[in-house]
Amino acid sequence: DLEEMEAQIILGNTYHLYLRPGDDLVARRGGLHRFANWKRPILTDSGGFQVFSLQSIRKITEQGVEFRSYIDGSKHFFSPEKVIDIQRNLGSDIMMVLDECVAYGEDREYTEKSLGMTTRWARRCRESYPKGTGGQIMFGIVQGGFHKDLREMSLEQLREIDFEGFAIGGLSVGESTEQMYDILGHITPLMPDDKPRYLMGVGTPLDILEGVSVGVDMFDCVLPSRNARNGTLFTSRGKVNIKRAEFAEDDSPLDPECGCYTCRNFTKAYLRHLYQAKELLSYRLNTYHNLYFYLNLMKQIRAAIEVGTFADLKRHYEAVYATETE
């Protein structure tokens, strides 16, 4: 499906693949590309986000993170070096350094201390896999919470380490859209413009437009797929909750302007029925559509930038998704 809709890259997760099926097993299968039969680029996240989202079962120290498997409760330890080794086993094209994604609401003192450690971890990651070691490249991750000076400090220190690309982490962790845009708009323009800028974990169609407008090149987010599974679909006319009773006998396509397999073949009434009946096909069709929508949004953005109409495109989507931002 992803090849068909022309996805350029996919993301794999160090934490999850390490626990299951195990990075050694993946290495024995010839790496993630061969294992999953995906021929285009793959980026692997380091597990840093899981340190954040699964915080009830972990302990962070300068050495690394001790955590328990959510699968069987067994104890494991991730050091910056270990996380790179795992990503080497997975054989991704882009590796991410181990970082601590600070929760929203942590005070400045904690954020600053955490940042120091995250930077040291980033250096250790790079030292364990110096530039040119193999065919994989490595991105550093800017942290610093919601303090602009800490964000700048993070970026400066990371630039000295010599990464092939830079990511912005620690956003969309509970803050308001306004706060997120504020930090994003401040730090992104300061990032090297000759290297990819990657905004991690974001976001809504509007978030992406905002990110691009301040200079972000790449994104990753569970939103389109997770929302699809839960019945919220993104369309050219805004969000559609396919579960709603009003669609029970609606014979029109989900999005008449969409050219995806789902929209070309099925009605809202049918998609609603599949969802209500918990048919597996529902997840597949809905996910196909949302991913197609996002990929198409990115295509539109690239095309608009080339012809100089990006601002118009952004304004258009802001109008369509107006109610979503509040």
Next chain:
RNA sequence: GGUGGGGUUCCCGAGUGGCCAAAGGGAACAGACUGUAAAUCUGUCGGCGUACGCCUUCGGAGGUUCAAAUCCUCCCCCCACCA
């Protein structure tokens, strides 16, 4: 024909005198979801009202009681086993 069990709010199913508009589950309805412990989670779910509350409801009709889904009487229906 005999014996035993049972009929509860849309469905299933707790409840055997007051704390019961009635547990729990399902369905339905609405919402959430942002580097995926998420095919998950939250709310509503007899009617009216902001609310204290009032009204209607536990197969049907009577009755006992200050008070009945719960006790008594008769009736209707269902199930199991026996014949």
